[in-house]
């Protein structure tokens with residue numbers, strides 16, 4: 273199976289997984305990225321089974337609408353049945369690094385409202401220890417240098433994703449060389465730096481379930 277085929281297989285597996293959980297008034301949270309795009313395309317086939325979706329980015333909202341799926345503002349929703357999204361890395365405890373596509377803040381907010389977080393990945397995202405993928409940190413533009421200095425003090429090597437602006441109008445620092453031994457602790461520490469909007473560690477609210485595409489088929493992982 274190619275990587276693309278794995279993405280399509282996990283996307284379909286996610287649709288099969290959520291289908292029995294959906295009712296006519298269910299709202300589905302939808303992530304961002306190439307794997308999430310495969311999920312959106314598969315989700316369109318069952319759009320008659322749920323009410324609407326909440327999107328974690330403008331790009332996702334556009335793709336959902338393109339399929340005729342209603343998109344609600346998160347503020348008009350009390351609860352999401354499920355949130356489905358990809359990841360850049362995941363560890364054995366289902367902690368994640370996300371934000372390769374720069375949508376980390378909205379992804380974290382939507383995930384926080386969901387009853388269940390189903391993460392869809394191909395096997396290249398599986399690691400023992402998080403941190404080989406540079407950790408994205410969303411930063412208020414005027415705080416970019418101040419946050420970068422704080423990250424260097426934490427032994428990280430921040431690189432400004434130049435030219436990239438998030439859906440919230442902010443910038444991203446990709447942080448290399450961080451030793452992520454305690455993901456929950458580091459997630460909290462990074463969020464405490466003045467000027468940080470959020471960071472791409474999803475440890476305090478990690479995934480509940482991972483559907484991983486492999487050469488042999490889709491594996492289901494829980495912790």
Ligand code: 5RP
Nearest residue numbers: 305306307358371372373375
């Ligand atoms: C976007 C994300 C994506 O979920 C992550 O980058 C994985 O993307 P892809 O499915 O394209 O590999 O966090 O902000």
